[in-house]
Amino acid sequence: MFVLEPSIIGAYVSDASVEQAFDPMSARVARVLLIEDDPETASEIRAELLERGYVVDWAADGIDGLAKARAGKADILIIDRMLPGIDGLAVIDTLRKEQVRTPVLVLSALGAVDDRVRGLQMGSDDYLTKPFALLELIARIQALLRRPVENQQIVLRVGPLELDLLTRTAKRGERAIDLLPREFRLLEYMMRRQDQLLTRAMLFEEVWNYKFVPQSNLVDVHMGRLRRKIDGPNEPPMIYSVRGEGFVLRAPA
Amino acid sequence: MRLPEFARTTTFRSTLAIFGAFTVCTLLIFGIVLWQTSAYLTSNIDRLVDDVAKTVAAGDPLHTAQRLEDHLRSDPRRVKLGGLFDSAGNRLVGNIESLPAGIMVDAGAQKVTLTRVDDVGRKTQTARAVAERLANGETLIIGRNLDEVPEIFEITQRVVVLGLLAALCLGLTGGAWLSIRSQRRIEEVNRKIQRIVAGELRQRLPTTGNNDSFDRLAALVNGMLDDIETLIQNLATVGDDIAHDLRTPLTRVRIGLERSRNNAQSLVDLQSAVDHAIAGIDHAISIVTALLRIREIEQTRRLVGFDNVKIAELLREVGDLYEPFTEEKRVALTVKTDSEIMVRGDRDLLFEAVANLVDNAVKFTPEGGQIELTLAREGSSGIVRVSDTGPGVSESERELVVRRFYRSDRSRGTKGLGLGLSLVAAIVKFHGFRFSIVPGPGFVAEIAFQPTSP
Numbered sequence: 001m002f003v004l005e006p007s008i009i010g011a012y013v014s015d016a017s018v019e020q021a022f023d024p025m026s027a028r029v030a031r032v033l034l035i036e037d038d039p040e041t042a043s044e045i046r047a048e049l050l051e052r053g054y055v056v057d058w059a060a061d062g063i064d065g066l067a068k069a070r071a072g073k074a075d076i077l078i079i080d081r082m083l084p085g086i087d088g089l090a091v092i093d094t095l096r097k098e099q100v101r102t103p104v105l106v107l108s109a110l111g112a113v114d115d116r117v118r119g120l121q122m123g124s125d126d127y128l129t130k131p132f133a134l135l136e137l138i139a140r141i142q143a144l145l146r147r148p149v150e151n152q153q154i155v156l157r158v159g160p161l162e163l164d165l166l167t168r169t170a171k172r173g174e175r176a177i178d179l180l181p182r183e184f185r186l187l188e189y190m191m192r193r194q195d196q197l198l199t200r201a202m203l204f205e206e207v208w209n210y211k212f213v214p215q216s217n218l219v220d221v222h223m224g225r226l227r228r229k230i231d232g233p234n235e236p237p238m239i240y241s242v243r244g245e246g247f248v249l250r251a252p253a
Numbered sequence: 254m255r256l257p258e259f260a261r262t263t264t265f266r267s268t269l270a271i272f273g274a275f276t277v278c279t280l281l282i283f284g285i286v287l288w289q290t291s292a293y294l295t296s297n298i299d300r301l302v303d304d305v306a307k308t309v310a311a312g313d314p315l316h317t318a319q320r321l322e323d324h325l326r327s328d329p330r331r332v333k334l335g336g337l338f339d340s341a342g343n344r345l346v347g348n349i350e351s352l353p354a355g356i357m358v359d360a361g362a363q364k365v366t367l368t369r370v371d372d373v374g375r376k377t378q379t380a381r382a383v384a385e386r387l388a389n390g391e392t393l394i395i396g397r398n399l400d401e402v403p404e405i406f407e408i409t410q411r412v413v414v415l416g417l418l419a420a421l422c423l424g425l426t427g428g429a430w431l432s433i434r435s436q437r438r439i440e441e442v443n444r445k446i447q448r449i450v451a452g453e454l455r456q457r458l459p460t461t462g463n464n465d466s467f468d469r470l471a472a473l474v475n476g477m478l479d480d481i482e483t484l485i486q487n488l489a490t491v492g493d494d495i496a497h498d499l500r501t502p503l504t505r506v507r508i509g510l511e512r513s514r515n516n517a518q519s520l521v522d523l524q525s526a527v528d529h530a531i532a533g534i535d536h537a538i539s540i541v542t543a544l545l546r547i548r549e550i551e552q553t554r555r556l557v558g559f560d561n562v563k564i565a566e567l568l569r570e571v572g573d574l575y576e577p578f579t580e581e582k583r584v585a586l587t588v589k590t591d592s593e594i595m596v597r598g599d600r601d602l603l604f605e606a607v608a609n610l611v612d613n614a615v616k617f618t619p620e621g622g623q624i625e626l627t628l629a630r631e632g633s634s635g636i637v638r639v640s641d642t643g644p645g646v647s648e649s650e651r652e653l654v655v656r657r658f659y660r661s662d663r664s665r666g667t668k669g670l671g672l673g674l675s676l677v678a679a680i681v682k683f684h685g686f687r688f689s690i691v692p693g694p695g696f697v698a699e700i701a702f703q704p705t706s707p
Contacts, residue, residue: 074271131538182573208574212605213542215612215673221578 016080030145031055035065035091036107037083039194045078048134049141062086069095074102076135076144079124081108089122096123103144135245139197146196153160159251161230161238163191172230172238183226190239190249199246223247259432268428275424276417283413291402298397299362304396306383309335314389318346321393334369334380334396342392349394350375358384358392367396438467454482466627495544499537506533543672549600550679558599561705564635565590567600568626571607575615585622588613590628594635594704598684606680609673610639610698617643617696633705640697651690674698 008036032054036042039060046056057074059065062085069077077095081088092104106124126140157165160173168184170177180189187206190198200219205211227239235253259265309320318337325335325348336347344351350368357363361383368377382396442458450457457478458471506529513526572588579586596603607626614624622642629636646654654674677698681688686702 128544210604210608211545211573211601212608213539214608216578216615218574218578221581224581225577246533 029053029055029074030075031139032076032078032141033057033059033068034078035059035062035067035083035088036068036078037061038080038217045134045137047198049060049160050136052138054141057069062088062091066091066094069097069100069102072100072102076141077104078100078141079104079106081106089124092123103147105137105140105144129171133245135197136199136201138245139199139202142196143193143198143202155234156188158191158249159238161191163188172232172235175232176237177229180225182222183229186222186226187230190247193249195248195250197242197248198252202246257693259429259436262432262436264432264435265428268424268431272421272424272428275420279413279417279420283409287406287409290405294402294405295399298399299383302362302381302383302395303395305335306385306393309395310385310387310393314387317387317391317393320500321346322648324395327451331369331371331373332398332401333396334367334382334394334398336394338392338394340390340392345391347394349396352392353382356382356384356394358386360384363400371410377496405589435467442471449478452477454485495540498540502533502536502540506530506537509533540672543676546670547679549677550676550683553683559597560600561595562598562600562603563593563595564603564637564704565593565628567604568607568628568637571611572626573602575611579615580622582615584615584618585628586615587623588626590629591633592630594628594630596635596702597705598702602680603681606677606700607637607639609677613673613698614639614641614696615644619643630704631701633703634701637700638697638701640693640695642695645693645696646690648692651692654690 024062028227032049033047034042034045034056036045036058037060042058042060046058049056057068059068062083065079065083066086068074077092079091079225083091086094088106088108092106095102095104104124104126107130108127109130112190125144128137128140146241154164154166156165161170162172163170163184165188170179170187186203186207189203200217201213203219203223204214223239223241229235230239238249238252240248240250242248305324307323309317312320321335321337325333334347336348336349336352337345338352344354348369348371350370353365353367356365362381363383364379366377366379366381367382368375379398379399381399382394385393385395387393438459438461445456445458457475458474460468460471462468509526509529513523516567517523519527568588568590572586576586611624611626616639618624624639624641627636627638627640629638677700678688681700684702686700689699689701691697691699
């Protein structure tokens, strides 16, 4: 099993995210608008994002946030659920009515399922319950900035890895890989998001479609199974663990 | 005008209404009795006067007057009337002053007004009388005073009025007494409720012990208060448990950070201390998250997520999710679903409940053990059963393990929050199903539900 050591994680993740922080369409640095009323939380998030190469704009209340979001310069909005002035969900609602389609990540101290559903229905694209890990936040921002194109490709390719969606077969180079349906789904999800950090929670929500947090590290076990099939004994690794947080699929260097 | 307090109570008003109805009934009954009595009396009198008239008229015509006088003589109550008139209408004998106006001859007994004359005096009265034309052209009249009937009427009236007056007094007093009594009880109950609302949860509503409707209501409310009191006590205990369960990891974090702040020799030392601290804080967070989740499920009234759930499919999915995990722990997981029954519920929550039970089973089953996930039908209900070959829990612990933060001896040394089974219980309760830990070998948890007909 390949575990990235802390120092390597730093290098690896920041490397990946600097690459990530560029908007591929216009080849410029991705801009984040953070609407969060707690200055300490805001400054930590801001510092983290700046380190990773994002340009960060900060608004401390809903009114200011709405004004800045309307200016339309941000590539992604991070909005706290409870804000002074205008409520976070009301901000999103207003923006969506004005046809502002910028992706939104909602932060909330409320974990209620109903609340979560409402937040998403009101037009946000993802939802994180406080307290959250910074890496989880980064992973989700990356995922929102680079949503997979649901193209009609029949064969997905990452380096030597090939996944045929029609025949439901996989191979690495010339080696055929026998996958269970659930492993196939997981690999497909990862191949559509290569080089992206995928956290356990994201995988559990997206691949398995379950919204609860399992008590045991189920995702790790499933990933371990998949990894043993993908990364053969003498092959360079393709699935990396980012310790404690998630996984990345990349083509071998 | 403001009526006195007791007069405004329902009890008092119903007393009045009942009294009114009682009065109407009484009057009706007496009216019928009087009517029947007077009819009976009249027909008796009619027969009597008719008989007398016939007796007097029959026999020797010369002695008619004599017979009439004989008849009239013995009359201590002065009710007998009689007269013999010649064809010109002049009185020959008898105590009737003149031929009554409008009397019809040979037409049987009839009601007439006539004037009685005798040694006592002259008196006009109403009577039943019969008139007969004799062979010699004279007219014989035999009558009987009818004043008895109005007298009976009068007496009865007096009795009814007096009786009703007495009943009214009794009714008013009784009604007032009843309403004052119930009002006192209500006031007492009100006072108690105010104290309970003010926070004195130990207060109970008074009962008199005679098992009337008041008592039954009070018993019901008292039962409810018992439940609330227990709940609040549990809540307080849970609060203590939360404090304890959060303090433990937080203390570890604090000590670890403090020690490494003073003793760390290198960046790596510091980083590892920070990693430890993050893990500890994550543990604390997961406790809070799990608790909030349970509370959320317990409080939710959300039924929008309800749909027909295929239980067998759900169990197979749980099995599929946990299969690699059990394999890694070298525990065999079998899913047995013979029945394809459906149930109405929130699929995500039910999945979470079953997943939690399996998670629990995996945690406590030693290597080489077995876990069975079964869907069975027992009578009309469906049962989801998760059983393992682990140590199980003792009988005395079966109730306790469902409680928040309860961690039995078997869980000592394993990682966990002590909240998994509480979460399952909350989900099951929310659905209106039944959750129980049943005797086994090993740990056996059952969710019993009422399937929807397919």
